[in-house]
Amino acid sequence: MSPTVSKVTNVIVPVDDQDRVLQFYTETLGLEKRADIPMGELARWIEVAPTGADTTIAICPPGPGVTAGGKDSGI
Numbered sequence: 911m912s913p914t915v916s917k918v919t920n921v922i923v924p925v926d927d928q929d930r931v932l933q934f935y936t937e938t939l940g941l942e943k944r945a946d947i948p949m950g951e952l953a954r955w956i957e958v959a960p961t962g963a964d965t966t967i968a969i970c971p972p973g974p975g976v977t978a979g980g981k982d983s984g985i
């Protein structure tokens with residue numbers, strides 16, 4: 911029997927401007943902010959989700975040497 915996915919905890923979206931994207935997700939789309947945790951001096955781990963949803967969207971800075979956007983995630 912093949913394994914199946916029964917739950918997704920979060921989806922990570924790398925962004926260059928966390929404040930702008932947070933504003934879009936919360937004010938334009940109406941999602942709620944679930945987490946906003948400092949990651950060093952220049953970044954934060956931010957999670958948003960629709961009210962009552964189990965799965966969150968993490969809006970995080972891209973990794974070192976990587977640019978955000980313009981990528982096909984395959985999802």
